[in-house]
Amino acid sequence: MLQSAINVLFQGRNFIRLLEGLWITVRISLLSVLLSIILGILLGFIMTKKNPVIRVITKIYLEFVRIMPQLVLLFLVYFGLSKSLHINLSGEFSAILVFTIWGTAEMGDLVRGALESIPIHQYESGRALGLTEKQLYMNVILPQTFRRLIPQSMNLVTRMIKTTSLVVLIGVVEVVKVGQQIIEASRLTAPLAAIIIYTTIFFMYFIICFPLSKFAGRLEQRWKD
Amino acid sequence: MDIEVIQEYIPLYVEAAKLTLRLAIIGILGAIIVGLLCSIIRYYKIPIIHKIVGGYVELSRNTPLLIQLFFLYFGLPKIGIVMSSEACAIVGLIFLGGSYMSEAFRSGLEAIPKIQEESGLCLGLTRWQVVRSILLPQAIMISMPAFLANIIFLIKETSVFSVVALADLMFVAKDLIGLYYRTDEALFLLVVAYLIILLPISILFTIVERRLKRVAIGN
Numbered sequence: 001m002l003q004s005a006i007n008v009l010f011q012g013r014n015f016i017r018l019l020e021g022l023w024i025t026v027r028i029s030l031l032s033v034l035l036s037i038i039l040g041i042l043l044g045f046i047m048t049k050k051n052p053v054i055r056v057i058t059k060i061y062l063e064f065v066r067i068m069p070q071l072v073l074l075f076l077v078y079f080g081l082s083k084s085l086h087i088n089l090s091g092e093f094s095a096i097l098v099f100t101i102w103g104t105a106e107m108g109d110l111v112r113g114a115l116e117s118i119p120i121h122q123y124e125s126g127r128a129l130g131l132t133e134k135q136l137y138m139n140v141i142l143p144q145t146f147r148r149l150i151p152q153s154m155n156l157v158t159r160m161i162k163t164t165s166l167v168v169l170i171g172v173v174e175v176v177k178v179g180q181q182i183i184e185a186s187r188l189t190a191p192l193a194a195i196i197i198y199t200t201i202f203f204m205y206f207i208i209c210f211p212l213s214k215f216a217g218r219l220e221q222r223w224k225d
Numbered sequence: 226m227d228i229e230v231i232q233e234y235i236p237l238y239v240e241a242a243k244l245t246l247r248l249a250i251i252g253i254l255g256a257i258i259v260g261l262l263c264s265i266i267r268y269y270k271i272p273i274i275h276k277i278v279g280g281y282v283e284l285s286r287n288t289p290l291l292i293q294l295f296f297l298y299f300g301l302p303k304i305g306i307v308m309s310s311e312a313c314a315i316v317g318l319i320f321l322g323g324s325y326m327s328e329a330f331r332s333g334l335e336a337i338p339k340i341q342e343e344s345g346l347c348l349g350l351t352r353w354q355v356v357r358s359i360l361l362p363q364a365i366m367i368s369m370p371a372f373l374a375n376i377i378f379l380i381k382e383t384s385v386f387s388v389v390a391l392a393d394l395m396f397v398a399k400d401l402i403g404l405y406y407r408t409d410e411a412l413f414l415l416v417v418a419y420l421i422i423l424l425p426i427s428i429l430f431t432i433v434e435r436r437l438k439r440v441a442i443g444n
Contacts, residue, residue, distance in 0.1 A: 067377075067423045069384035071395055072415060079402050080412045158287065165289040166385065176295060183299075191303065198300035202292050209287035 005192035009200060014182050018197075021175035022204050028095050028167060029160040035096075036103025036160075037153065043104055044111020058108070065105040070163050073098045078170040091172035099160060106156055114148040115141070147223040154216035158209045165205070175201055226409045234401060234410060238418050241397045246422065248311065248391070249383045252318030253376055259319055260326025264364075265356060267327065268334045278327070285324035291385045293317050298389040310389045317389075318379060325375045333368030334360060369437055373430040380423060394418050 009015055047058050065073070078094040089097075118141055126136040168176040179197040186193045263278045285293070297313045308316065337360060345355040365372070387396035394415055401411035 063427075067427055068416065068419055069381040071384040072419055075395070075398060075415065076412055079408050083408045162287075162289040165291045168291070169385075169388070176292070195296075195300040195303040198292070198296040202288055202296050205288045205292055206284060210283060213287060 002192055002196075004190040005186075005196045008182065008186045008190045008193045009196055011186075017178050017182070018175055018200065018204070021173065021178035022201075022208075024092070024172065024174040025164045025167065026161060026208065028092060028099065028172075029157070029164045032096050032099035032103050032164075033153075033157050033160055035100040036107045036156075039100065039104040040107020041111050043108030044115060047108055047112040048115050062105045062109060065102050070098065070102060071166050071169065073102060074166060074170050091167060091170045094170060095164065095167045095172060099164065102163075103156065103160060107153065110149060110152050110156070111145070114145040114152075117148060118144055151216045151220035151223065154212055154219070158212045158216070161209055161212075162205065175204065226413060230407060230410045231414060234407075234414055237397050237401075238394065238414050241392055241394045242418050242422060244391065245383050245386070245393045248314050248318065248386065248393075249380050252315050252383070253322060253379050255315065255319035256322025256326050256375075256379065259323030260330055261361075263323060263327035264330035264334060267331055268360075282324040282327055285320055286328070290317055290321045290382050291388060293320055294385065294389050310391050313389045314383075314386045314391055318383065321382065322375065322379045325378065326372065329368045329371035329375055330364055332371065333364035333366075336367045337363050366437065370434050373434065377423065377427060377430065380426070384419075 043058065046054060049055075074094065077098050078089060078091060082089040082094075122140055122144070123136065126140045131140070165174075165176065168174055179201050183194045183197055263282065266278050267275050267282075269275075294313060294317045297308065297317055298310070301308070341359055341363075342355055345359045346352070350358070383393065384395050386393045387399065398411045398415040401407050
């Protein structure tokens with residue numbers, strides 16, 4: 001029984017199809033992460049400004065995005081935005097949009113935290129030494145910020161990959177959907193396929209996220225001081 | 226948006242929110258217990274078990290709850306382990322939350338100087354007394370920010386419970402959109418429901434965290 005279920009996994013192109021499905025989730029998260037990093041760095045710089053209007057707006061954006069479950073945000077865009085704008089948003093596009101909005105908020109907060117964690121005397125010493133603003137940021141502030149930022153943003157990437165598993169609920173055909181198709185197709189010949197397929201998908205996520213989070217933890221330890 | 230329609234839908238959302246909250250509370254309490262046990266096992270490096278616990282923590286932290294639920298609800302029955310929807314949701318939340326809580330408590334435990342534990346043992350306290358009256362109270366205080374963040378994280382994670390056929394908030398919203406095409410009203414109520422649940426908790430936790438910081442400085 002179990003043997004035939006394991007055979008299903010490697011039958012035809014089944015395993016390749018699962019990997020292709022996984023690639024779709026990973027691609028969504030990579031694109032969103034890339035956009036989030038660019039926009040997040042911008043947002044982080046904006047959030048360190050003292051202007052009260054900017055402060056309130058960024059605060060509301062940040063808190064709203066953080067407080068809402070990501071699935072609610074997906075629903076808002078996939079069902080709500082497409083209805084109110086009368087356009088047809090694909091699941092994948094909505095997902096990238098939502099994860100970019102979410103990632104930008106998270107990344108922006110990380111950048112702000114990293115920038116504000118640099119003691120003020122670093123800025124003052126730089127200026128006292130006669131560095132221009134550009135030199136100050138390029139040679140003094142940013143290198144220190146990145147040390148803090150890189151491990152944290154790697155953690156954000158793993159969170160992003162884990163969260164993109166939600167896209168199956170807005171109709172994107174990714175690894176879970178492909179898995180369900182394989183299970184349905186072999187329902188009569190191999191009824192145990194479900195346990196094998198879901199275990200495989202479980203470990204696929206683990207194999208992607210585990211090295212990333214381990215590496216991030218290691219970097220954090222090394223760059224602590 | 227239609228006010229009458231919204232009024233008509235409110236009871237559905239209240240029921241769903243009750244379900245979500247009930248499962249979240251049970252799941253989070255379970256996760257705290259599992260987390261405490263796991264953190265103590267890992268702190269004392271109890272042979273063999275601490276390796277197993279370490280494996281569990283990595284497995285659970287590096288996989289999404291959605292996949293864990295699929296495995297529990299659709300996978301396990303094939304090998305004879307059948308659980309109801311609610312049981313699956315609670316087990317899933319405990320499985321996920323246990324590891325997050327364990328990491329939070331462990332960082333708290335490891336922040337306490339070794340000398341405190343040694344002094345306790347020297348004074349003739351038993352190992353359990355040391356854990357209960359010296360280590361845990363301090364560890365919980367130190368790990369409070371991470372602990373509170375985890376609670377909010379776990380409440381948010383309950384939004385995927387609809388995949389195991391539970392009529393939670395997401396399920397109700399999707400139903401109303403699918404059946405009556407009441408997208409605006411359904412989504413509006415969905416956002417409001419989550420705001421009502423999460424906003425007060427989030428504000429309360431921010432206040433608690435600020436207080437704790439002041440206590441720590443005053444110390």
